[in-house]
Amino acid sequence: MFPCLKLRLLEERLQCISDFQKPKILLEQYVTPSHLGSHMLYTIQSQYGDISGKLVADLGSGCGALTIGAAVLDASLVVGFEIDEDAIKICQENVIEHEISNIDLVQCDVLKYAPSRFNDCFDTVLMNPPFGTKHNAGVDMKFLEIALNLSHNSVYSLHKTSTRKFILKRAESLGVKAEVLAELVYDLPTTYKFHKKKSVDIEVDFYRFTKQ
């Protein structure tokens, strides 16, 4: 076990993250719920010691739920990569609100901006990637491959449970170790017009990938 802020305190910090104002459906913008985000981050730090004193990246950092959470857990620096200017603005407000300075944000398209000098540079990469819809199926796998390039150690990510077989196979062919740390039920808010219900539950797996 590694030292870690109390789970309850971390969750309280994440509860006051402001959300996307006008979520963009194509970018799959929704905040990782504070309950889920705090449990992920708590596990990453308390079980594996992969946040405190580390260089951490968050791919698709959005309003900053995971970025700020990792900064609160004393990452040496968290670099959040995000494509959308509106999300970045909200994230910046959240960062100011939380009074933290161990964060840098870079506006870029993670899929196109291959920051090659960043390769193998990060200790830990976190992400709640877009899962991909009809028009961009497999985008979470592309995020995963990029994350694995950036990290020299571990990647923590969420993927739909329905794709588990595929993800495990892909990880094997990439030569990385993949573990499902938890199965979660994620209630996606209906920022998605085509959802008729108020929210939909989807099953997601919380993964830890490690380079061997």
Add this chain to the structure above:
Amino acid sequence: MKLLTHNMLTSKCIKGVSVGYPLKINASDVKETEIDFNPEFVSKMIPKLDWPVLYEAADSLGKVGDLPKNIIENFENDEDFLKKVHHIMLEVEIVNGNLICPETGRKFPINNGIPNMLLNEDEI
């Protein structure tokens, strides 16, 4: 944007650019923040940094102070040196300005501390 981040950004993603590194800095607004000093982290980062690029960046912002031009020997045990590196790499921040591609002159604006590395379709 911190100089640690600058040390890693490139413009290689632009079509036709071969190295795209280091990005030149043109800063109109620089600030200094305070970050907890973690000697192990700084020691671990030093071998990963492009030192001349860090030095040059700090110098161009007028923040180089008495940072040595070369990495010193046994830096792991020199707290004074590690503190200087900590300061330059994490506490000096570019708030507004531009990063400039060394090959094409393409500018990447930094607004409010955030570099915008997005490219147009015809640049990729």
